[in-house]
Amino acid sequence: MNLFYTTETPGDFFTLNSEESKHIIRVLRMKSGDSIRFTDGKGFFYDCEITDPNPKACQLKLIKKSEGSDKRPFRLHIAIAPTKNISRFEWFLEKATEIGIDRITPIICDHSERKEIKINRLERVIIAAMKQSLKSNLPELNYANNFREFINQPFSGQKFIAYIDDGVKLELSKTYQPTKNALVLIGPEGDFSPDEVQQAINQGFQPVKLGPSRLRTETAGVVACHTINLLSLLQASSLED
Amino acid sequence: MNLFYTTETPGDFFTLNSEESKHIIRVLRMKSGDSIRFTDGKGFFYDCEITDPNPKACQLKLIKKSEGSDKRPFRLHIAIAPTKNISRFEWFLEKATEIGIDRITPIICDHSERKEIKINRLERVIIAAMKQSLKSNLPELNYANNFREFINQPFSGQKFIAYIDDGVKLELSKTYQPTKNALVLIGPEGDFSPDEVQQAINQGFQPVKLGPSRLRTETAGVVACHTINLLSLLQASSLED
Structure with a gap:
């Protein structure tokens, strides 16, 4: 399973930038309906589904937000x-x-x-x-x-x-x-x-x-x-x- | 401090091969009387002194053999x-x-x-x-x-x-x-x-x-x-x- 990183918190519907869109659609050959997991690097995972596999502006729908288990009780x-x-x-x-x-x-x-x-x-x-x-x-x-x-x-x-x-x-x-x-x-x-x-x-x-x-x-x-x-x-x- | 490795156990007097001799005399510019520490990789150190800084066949004298402290009580x-x-x-x-x-x-x-x-x-x-x-x-x-x-x-x-x-x-x-x-x-x-x-x-x-x-x-x-x-x-x- 691949994990993707996003600096912006995914909303219910969102669009990837052209570089990410190209990578996901052209390189990884992902299609409409495929699942993608993102992390915001701040402790959360976002499971999403591709709604429009546009290689310049891939659109996604947020399915589920969940908390990661890698937080430790100390810094x-x-x-x-x-x-x-x-x-x-x-x-x-x-x-x-x-x-x-x-x-x-x-x-x-x-x-x-x-x-x-x-x-x-x-x-x-x-x-x-x-x-x-x-x-x-x-x-x-x-x-x-x-x-x-x-x-x-x-x-x-x-x-x-x-x-x-x-x-x-x-x-x-x-x-x-x-x-x-x-x-x-x-x-x-x-x-x-x-x-x-x-x-x-x-x-x-x-x-x-x-x-x-x-x-x-x-x-x-x-x-x-x-x-x-x-x-x-x-x-x-x-x-x- | 440099440590050298030798596959042969140094005797009281010994000669390095041409490759090692060149490295020690030409590259490291070591001279007669300089100290060199060798290990045999089997738990021992050999402190030696250069007696003839020949860049093709450097000769050494063994000064002291000692046991390393890196042996652990388990394998x-x-x-x-x-x-x-x-x-x-x-x-x-x-x-x-x-x-x-x-x-x-x-x-x-x-x-x-x-x-x-x-x-x-x-x-x-x-x-x-x-x-x-x-x-x-x-x-x-x-x-x-x-x-x-x-x-x-x-x-x-x-x-x-x-x-x-x-x-x-x-x-x-x-x-x-x-x-x-x-x-x-x-x-x-x-x-x-x-x-x-x-x-x-x-x-x-x-x-x-x-x-x-x-x-x-x-x-x-x-x-x-x-x-x-x-x-x-x-x-x-x-x-x-």
């Missing part, structure tokens, strides 16, 4: 330095979206080799991953932030800075309190600078490590994302038992 | 269908090696779109990931196996088949007993066929899901790998507390 925000090789960063965006994340902020750090990103391209990666994994919530992708400005912003929940240093003894998995909101900072290839670590600690971020392995930036992001989700899932299911 | 074997787009499979190999895995078997399934793999290329991905994450154990990569032949092989530990089906209620994270050996089967893009699932169950594999999200093949592999490692780490550290 996860990962602020991560874009990698020098942008495909590694895109891989993180795709995997985090599949696994489950609410917000991603690219952060520019002292040791960042990449200082610029193309936000539209990254947004498309996230939309594709949401559709592919049939989710109804589109993670929010922020514009790139400077590290020092970012850590001063308020956040309601646990705040962590993950980095590689033998002095860091606490594991994220032992420090995170499942189902609480979490914000995790992940550094660039050269990791955070000592000054960045100190400033984050001053702002209430807890220094943590992500297991015994030395992970690449994008792997650290995925591992942090899965750790938070898995521990919260385990906690929720143990309460149900 | 993790993931048998996974290669993806149609092989770069996704290579991502899985790289990430699983970084996070921690002992053995990987590519399995050819009923719904596999890709039936052939280039084992040498995949082996290089694993070696690069081991070196990059400074590990001393090289995961074992098997030749591709037919699914039905593979599941008949003996395995000492818990056996799981992960797939997407609303009927699967058990979570891997609730079923896996931390620090036990584990073998996890991950299917291709079209998932396992009903007959494959039944045959695996007949062979003692437990059907499990990997959380609430619909994951791509390579994401499922990474998530399974991290789940087993994380739960075992948590168990080990709770015993230490």
Whole structure:
């Protein structure tokens, strides 16, 4: 089953733009009466039926609106330095979206080799991953932030800075309190600078490590994302038992 | 710090082949007296010193042999269908090696779109990931196996088949007993066929899901790998507390 994304909330009857219409009618060869499921990326699915298969202005009728089941009882925000090789960063965006994340902020750090990103391209990666994994919530992708400005912003929940240093003894998995909101900072290839670590600690971020392995930036992001989700899932299911 | 891989166990004095010698002396511009760390991929590091920086036959002296700290108290074997787009499979190999895995078997399934793999290329991905994450154990990569032949092989530990089906209620994270050996089967893009699932169950594999999200093949592999490692780490550290 395909899932489509719409930035406009479908009404009882609505018309797709020419690009979407062409894709649905010419490429996917859908016909009058065929069913299409949309998501608004805000937690809802819209099951629709094609009423006029016009390849320039396909018309649809809304059959049913329903709530997605991919909403989690906590918010996860990962602020991560874009990698020098942008495909590694895109891989993180795709995997985090599949696994489950609410917000991603690219952060520019002292040791960042990449200082610029193309936000539209990254947004498309996230939309594709949401559709592919049939989710109804589109993670929010922020514009790139400077590290020092970012850590001063308020956040309601646990705040962590993950980095590689033998002095860091606490594991994220032992420090995170499942189902609480979490914000995790992940550094660039050269990791955070000592000054960045100190400033984050001053702002209430807890220094943590992500297991015994030395992970690449994008792997650290995925591992942090899965750790938070898995521990919260385990906690929720143990309460149900 | 760079880590080098050697398939031969370094003796007290040894000579590198011409390719490695050229890389170390011409590309990395290392000199007489410089230190180099090797791993044999079998759990050991070898700290050496260059005695003759010959770009065709670099000679080294062994200074110290030490055991790596990346050995885990259990064995993790993931048998996974290669993806149609092989770069996704290579991502899985790289990430699983970084996070921690002992053995990987590519399995050819009923719904596999890709039936052939280039084992040498995949082996290089694993070696690069081991070196990059400074590990001393090289995961074992098997030749591709037919699914039905593979599941008949003996395995000492818990056996799981992960797939997407609303009927699967058990979570891997609730079923896996931390620090036990584990073998996890991950299917291709079209998932396992009903007959494959039944045959695996007949062979003692437990059907499990990997959380609430619909994951791509390579994401499922990474998530399974991290789940087993994380739960075992948590168990080990709770015993230490």
